[in-house]
Amino acid sequence: MTHVHGPVLGMPELDAPHADMLSRADDLAAAMRSRQARKAILILDGLVEATALHFAYEEEWMDKTAYPDRVVHRTAHDLFLQDLHTSGLELRASGVTPRVLDWACGRLQTWLRFHMEKNDRPLARHLERTEQKRRGAPTLHRS
């Protein structure tokens, strides 16, 4: 797996899955560019699974810590998962169309980095503050 740079939030519980998602997105764009539809479908399926799992993790912590922006953040997650689903259907039905190629090389990449910077960075700061307040209670493990 290649290393793809994205925003580093200083919290391994978020940074590790984010790096994995960016790497999968990069692999997806590469498969699309070389018009390997079957490979792209497999990579996209893996990205959907990894993304759904990580979003559920973030949403669990937003709920547990009563994060003030959790509705907005969760809505962003839902829209992105819908976007992945729509492009997956198109890829399966029609192969690497110009629209789905543009999406994989453009909006997908931009959205992930934008979301990590604008939504996940404030969440990381909130979780850090919450952890400090609840020192001693079961919480996120820092390495």
Ligand SMILES: [Fe+2]
């Ligand atoms: Fe998020």
